Amino acid sequence: MSDRDEPVKQPPDDASDFERRLNAKLEERRAREAKAQAGPSGWASGLRYGSEFLGGVLAGTGLGFIVDHFAGISPWGVLIGTLLGFGAGTLNIVRAVNEVNRTAGGEPPGDQ
Amino acid sequence: MASNPIDQFQLQTIAEFSVGGLDLSFTNSSYYMLVAAGLTIGLLAMAMSRPALVPGRMQSVAELTYEFVAGMIRSTAGTDGLRFFPLVFTLFAFILMANMLSMMHYFPSPGWYGFTIMSHIIITFALSMIVMSVLVIYGIWKNGMKFFSLFFPAGVPWPLYFLLTPIEIISFLSRPVTLSMRLFANMLAGGILLKVFAGFVVMMGAAGGLIAVGAIAPMVMVVALTGLKFLIAFLQAYVFAVLTCIYLSDALHPGHH
Numbered sequence: 001m002s003d004r005d006e007p008v009k010q011p012p013d014d015a016s017d018f019e020r021r022l023n024a025k026l027e028e029r030r031a032r033e034a035k036a037q038a039g040p041s042g043w044a045s046g047l048r049y050g051s052e053f054l055g056g057v058l059a060g061t062g063l064g065f066i067v068d069h070f071a072g073i074s075p076w077g078v079l080i081g082t083l084l085g086f087g088a089g090t091l092n093i094v095r096a097v098n099e100v101n102r103t104a105g106g107e108p109p110g111d112q
Numbered sequence: 113m114a115s116n117p118i119d120q121f122q123l124q125t126i127a128e129f130s131v132g133g134l135d136l137s138f139t140n141s142s143y144y145m146l147v148a149a150g151l152t153i154g155l156l157a158m159a160m161s162r163p164a165l166v167p168g169r170m171q172s173v174a175e176l177t178y179e180f181v182a183g184m185i186r187s188t189a190g191t192d193g194l195r196f197f198p199l200v201f202t203l204f205a206f207i208l209m210a211n212m213l214s215m216m217h218y219f220p221s222p223g224w225y226g227f228t229i230m231s232h233i234i235i236t237f238a239l240s241m242i243v244m245s246v247l248v249i250y251g252i253w254k255n256g257m258k259f260f261s262l263f264f265p266a267g268v269p270w271p272l273y274f275l276l277t278p279i280e281i282i283s284f285l286s287r288p289v290t291l292s293m294r295l296f297a298n299m300l301a302g303g304i305l306l307k308v309f310a311g312f313v314v315m316m317g318a319a320g321g322l323i324a325v326g327a328i329a330p331m332v333m334v335v336a337l338t339g340l341k342f343l344i345a346f347l348q349a350y351v352f353a354v355l356t357c358i359y360l361s362d363a364l365h366p367g368h369h
Contacts, residue, residue, distance in 0.1 A: 047294070059289050062285075084279055
C-alpha cells in the first residue's frame with residue numbers, strides 16, 4: 001500500500017510546466033483520497049448489518065429460553081423473547097447506520 | 113493432506129492434561145495462541161529495543177501501529193477513552209497476529225499444519241466477554257447507578273419503558289454475540305473458501321487431459337482469494353477494535369447514543 005507518488009521522469013523545463021504537473025499530481029491524489037474515504041464496501045457493510053440483526057434475534061431468543069428454563073413458563077419466554085429480539089436487532093441496525101453517518105460527516109436522521 | 117476443508121480447524125491434543133475430569137489439554141490452538149502472543153511481544157520489544165529520534169524500519173511500524181490504535185480510540189471514544197488504550201491495543205495486536213498466522217498454511221508446529229485461532233467461536237466469544245466485563249465493571253464503578261440509564265433511553269413517555277427497556281437490555285446482550293460471531297464467521301469462511309478452491313486445483317489437475325488445463329481457473333481464484341483474505345484478516349482485527357472502542361465509550365458516558 002504505497003502512498004508515494006511516481007518519481008518525475010524528465011527534469012522540469014520551466015516553472016509553469018512544473019506547476020502544471022504538480023497540479024495534475026495533486027488532482028490525482030485528491031481523487032484517490034476521495035475514493036478511499038467512500039467508506040467500506042457494500043459487502044462489508046451488508047455483513048455488518050446482517051450480523052447486528054441476527055445477534056439481536058439470537059440474544060432475545062436465548063434470553064427467552066433461559067427465562068423459560070428457570071421460570072417454567074415455556075413457551076412464552078421464547079415467544080416474547082424472539083419478538084423483542086427482532087426489535088433489538090432493528091435497534092442495532094439503526095445504531096450501526098447512525099455511527100456510519102456520523103463518521104461520514106452527515107447528520108444522523110433520528111434522535112436515537 | 114486431508115481434503116476435507118473443515119479438517120484444518122480440528123483441535124489436536126499435543127499434551128494431555130486434565131484437572132478433576134476437566135480436559136485442559138495443551139492443543140494446537142493453545143500452541144498458536146502462545147506463538148501469536150510471543151511474536152507480538154517479541155516484535156514490539158525488538159522494534160523498541162534501541163529507540164531513535166529518527167525511527168528505523170521496525171520502530172516506524174511499531175509507532176504507526178500505536179498511532180493507528182490511539183487515533184481510533186480518540187475518534188470513537190474521545191480523549192478520555194485513552195485509558196482503555198492498553199486493552200484495545202492488546203486485543204488489536206493479538207487478533208491481527210492470530211489472523212496473519214492463519215495465512216500460513218504450513219508453520220513450524222507439531223504436525224507442521226497452520227491453524228486459524230479465531231475460527232473457534234469460544235475464543236472470539238471469550239475475547240468479547242473480556243470487553244463486556246470491562247464495560248460493565250468500569251461503567252458501574254465510574255457512574256454508579258447512572259450506568260443503568262443505558263437501558264432507559266431519555267425523552268420517551270414512561271409507559272413505553274415496559275417495551276423499550278427489555279429491547280435495550282436484549283440489544284446490550286447481543287453485543288458480545290455480534291462481536292464474536294463476526295470475527296469467527298469471517299475467519300472460518302475465509303479458511304474454508306481457500307481450501308475448497310485449492311482442492312479444485314488438485315482434483316482437476318489429477319484428472320488429466322483438458323480438465324487439467326482448466327485447473328488454471330481455480331488456481332487464479334486461490335491467488336485472488338489469498339489477497340482478499342489478507343484484507344479480511346486485517347479488517348476483522350480493525351473492526352473488533354473499533355467496536356470495542358464504541359462499546360467502551362458507553363462505560364465513560366452512558367446515555368449518549
